[in-house]
Amino acid sequence: MNAHEYAAANASRFLDQLKDLLRIPSVSTDPDRKADMQRAAEWLADDLRRIGMPRVEIMPTAGHPVVYAEWLGAGETAPTILVYGHYDVQPAEIEAGWTSDPFEPIERDGFVYARGSSDDKGQVFAHVKAAEALLANGGQPPVNLKLLIEGEEEIGSPNLSSFVDKHREMLKADVCVISDGGMASMDQPSIVYALRGLVGMELEVWGPAQDLHSGQYGGTVHNPVQALAEIVAALHNPDGSVSVPGFYNDVLSLSDEERAELDKTPFLEADWRRATGAPQPWGEAQFKLHERVGARPTLEINGMAGGFYGVGFKTVLPGKALAKISCRLVANQNPHHIYELIRDYVKLITPPTVRSELRLLQAGEAAFVDRHTPAMQAAITADEPGWGQPPVFAREGGSIPSVADFNHKLKLPVILMGFGLNDGGAHGPNEHFSVQLFQRGIQTAIFFYEAIAKQ
Ligand code: BES
Ligand code: MN
Ligand code: MN
Numbered sequence: 001m002n003a004h005e006y007a008a009a010n011a012s013r014f015l016d017q018l019k020d021l022l023r024i025p026s027v028s029t030d031p032d033r034k035a036d037m038q039r040a041a042e043w044l045a046d047d048l049r050r051i052g053m054p055r056v057e058i059m060p061t062a063g064h065p066v067v068y069a070e071w072l073g074a075g076e077t078a079p080t081i082l083v084y085g086h087y088d089v090q091p092a093e094i095e096a097g098w099t100s101d102p103f104e105p106i107e108r109d110g111f112v113y114a115r116g117s118s119d120d121k122g123q124v125f126a127h128v129k130a131a132e133a134l135l136a137n138g139g140q141p142p143v144n145l146k147l148l149i150e151g152e153e154e155i156g157s158p159n160l161s162s163f164v165d166k167h168r169e170m171l172k173a174d175v176c177v178i179s180d181g182g183m184a185s186m187d188q189p190s191i192v193y194a195l196r197g198l199v200g201m202e203l204e205v206w207g208p209a210q211d212l213h214s215g216q217y218g219g220t221v222h223n224p225v226q227a228l229a230e231i232v233a234a235l236h237n238p239d240g241s242v243s244v245p246g247f248y249n250d251v252l253s254l255s256d257e258e259r260a261e262l263d264k265t266p267f268l269e270a271d272w273r274r275a276t277g278a279p280q281p282w283g284e285a286q287f288k289l290h291e292r293v294g295a296r297p298t299l300e301i302n303g304m305a306g307g308f309y310g311v312g313f314k315t316v317l318p319g320k321a322l323a324k325i326s327c328r329l330v331a332n333q334n335p336h337h338i339y340e341l342i343r344d345y346v347k348l349i350t351p352p353t354v355r356s357e358l359r360l361l362q363a364g365e366a367a368f369v370d371r372h373t374p375a376m377q378a379a380i381t382a383d384e385p386g387w388g389q390p391p392v393f394a395r396e397g398g399s400i401p402s403v404a405d406f407n408h409k410l411k412l413p414v415i416l417m418g419f420g421l422n423d424g425g426a427h428g429p430n431e432h433f434s435v436q437l438f439q440r441g442i443q444t445a446i447f448f449y450e451a452i453a454k455q
Contacts, residue, residue, distance in 0.1 A: 003133040007442045014129045014442065015112070015435060017047065019105040021087075021121050022114040028064055028088035028155050037064045037151050040087045044128070044149055045069070051132035053147075059167075061159035064088060064151030068170070071135065072144045079452050080144035082173035082412065084402065085124025085180055086153035089116035090427045097429035110435050117433035118420035123179035124149055126419055126438055130445035142453030146173055150402070153180075156200070156362045157401040164405045175375040175452060176406045179441060181396055181418030182426070184265040186434065189383040189444075191376070192416035193369040194294060194395035195403060197329035199339050200362030203346060205231065205306075206320045207354045214317040221317055222353035225306040228321040231356065234349050235299055235325075235342075240283040242299045242327075244345045250332045254295050262290055264392045275423055294395025298328045299342075325358075328397060331368035339363065364401030367414065375413040378451035383417075385447055386440045391417075417444065 001009065026040035027033040041058050048056045048069040056069040067087065072080070092102035092115035100106050105114035112122070127147065134141035148171065150160055164171060183190045207224040208217070237243045254262070267290035272281060283292045292298075306321030308314040327338055343358045350356040370376070371393055383391045396416075406412045419441035425431040 001137060003130075003136070003139060003446050004443055006136045007129065007133040007439070007446065010133070011439050015438065018117075018122055018125050018438065019112065019114070021125060022105040022112070022116055023103055025103045026088050026116070026151065027091050028152050030091060034064075037088065041065045041067050041151060044087055047128060048147065051128070052135040053131070053145075059163075061152070061163055063155075063159045066151065066160075066163060067149040068147065070144070070146045071131070071141060074141060074144045074453075078143055079175065079455070080146060080173040081449060081452060082171060082176045082406070082410075083124070083127045083145065083147045084149075084176055084178045084406065085127065085147075086120045086150050087124070088151045088154050089119070089121065090154050092429070092431070099430060102431070107435065111432040112435060112438075113430055113432045115431055117431055118182075118424040119426040119431065120153070120180040122433040122438055123419045123441065126179060126441035127177070127445050129442045130449065133442065133446060134449065141449060143449050145449070146171065153400065153402070156198070156364060160402045161405050164402070164409050168410065171410055173410070173412055176410070176412040176414045177379075177445075177448060178400065178403065178414060178416050179419050179445070180400060181398065181416055182420040182422035182424060183418055184392075184394070184422055186421065186437065187387065188265065189387045189389070189391040190265060190394045190418070191379055191383075191391045192396045192418060193371050193393050194331060195367040195416070196294075196297070196397055196399050197333065197335055197366035197404070198362060198364045198399045198401065199327045199329065199335045199360070201325045201339060201342065201358055201360055203228065203231070203323045203325055203356060203358045204320060205322075205350070205354050205356045208317070208319050210319045212317040212319070214315045217317050222351065223317055224354055225318050225321040227351065227354040228304065228306065228323055230351075231346060231349055232301055232304070232323055232325075235345075239285065242297070244299070244342050246341045247297065247299075247338065250334070251297060251330055252332050254291065259291075261393050262294065262395060263288075265394055266290060267293065271423075290395070293397035295330060297330050297333060297338075300326050300328070302326055326362075328399070329366050331366045333366065335363035335365060336360075364399055365404035367400065367403035367407065367416075369407075369414050369416065373413045374455050375415055375452065378455060379415045379417055379448060381451045382444050382448035386444045415448075417448070419444070
């Protein structure tokens with residue numbers, strides 16, 4: 001029995017195992033889930049040991065631990081593949097619109113529903129099972145395998161950059177493969193070659209030293225909630241572009257060839273409507289929807305708070321107001337530089353009647369992958385048998401902060417082969433993962449390792 005046959009023969013057991021992993025509520029952002037994070041790391045480490053990885057470690061970081069495993073039995077002349085993924089998940093409460101318990105996976109219509117099923121437990125576990133299939137029955141994978149599964153991706157990977165610095169030698173490889181994204185449809189494989197970067201900020205505006213009676217002082221004090229709204233509203237132009245001077249300076253424009261490739265998987269307005277429920281598209285009209293998401297930077301108000309918004313009524317003139325703001329960035333934009341541009345512009349447009357401060361919370365570079373490497377060719381080859389057709393290249397709007405480090409610090413070509421579906425409910429209610437794509441993902445991972453070995 002070869003690895004492909006083994007994976008097919010063990011498909012239902014693999015799925016049961018995935019369900020066990022999905023039962024662990026490894027929500028990285030929730031301090032009350034710290035023990036569950038550890039439990040998920042141990043669960044993965046145990047499975048990696050069971051499948052025969054000779055080195056498996058739970059490596060501590062300043063935050064949640066990294067699970068690392070390697071098998072170097074293919075020898076020094078064979079290529080080494082670094083698989084990256086994450087075992088942490090986004091929060092999920094049943095009240096948010098789940099039709100079943102987010103941490104009690106159930107199967108419906110060929111999908112398994114649970115938080116993390118698609119992002120990213122199901123996808124990274126496909127690689128673990130590909131490794132199992134190759135190691136089974138005394139088998140010899142054709143490549144050396146290193147698996148790096150972290151627990152802090154959903155909170156911006158704050159400790160992975162220093163982890164990479166500290167373990168450069170351990171992480172040495174020839175190619176990095178990541179399955180943590182979506183495809184446009186079930187029958188069309190895609191390879192993502194661009195992910196957006198991210199800057200996270202908070203903007204605080206103060207007026208009076210404390211909350212005031214709006215009757216006694218209203219009309220004489222610049223209300224900080226109003227001032228914040230004015231500042232925030234001034235960050236975009238009426239055409240939907242960002243008004244911060246210099247914001248677009250480093251943005252690379254799409255080549256005609258890229259445009260044509262991206263047009264193969266259009267983001268149709270009908271799908272957009274179904275997915276968002278919003279009445280009408282908004283944004284830079286000269287760019288198509290998928291271009292706006294994949295190739296344009298944005299500035300988003302994630303939330304605003306200030307004053308009184310409880311039940312009832314209060315005639316208060318609030319003392320301060322706060323906004324959380326983030327930008328999605330594209331290749332070539334430096335997150336720290338973008339933060340400075342916004343900080344300076346906010347300073348400039350803050351009226352003398354209030355004070356403001358823009359604080360940096362998070363920064364991650366965009367990822368941009370060369371589509372013409374041998375590793376990319378191997379990925380294209382690997383997609384053929386599973387789907388019967390070659391992949392299209394796509395740009396994604398989401399972010400995986402560590403990709404830039406794998407690229408720049410470890411000098412690795414990164415292959416982003418997602419096995420999820422774009423409408424798989426990641427981060428939202430009723431997240432689901434196709435059972436068929438889980439199996440196809442395992443087969444594709446094996447084909448990919450084999451194709452890399454042949455090069
Ligand atoms: N897997 C996603 C990123 C992603 C989404 C890639 C869609 C491709 C298509 C990842 O887990 C994620 O959600 N990233 C966060 C990063 C943030 C917390 C720094 C994101 O994009 O918001
Ligand atoms: Mn993910
Ligand atoms: Mn995510």
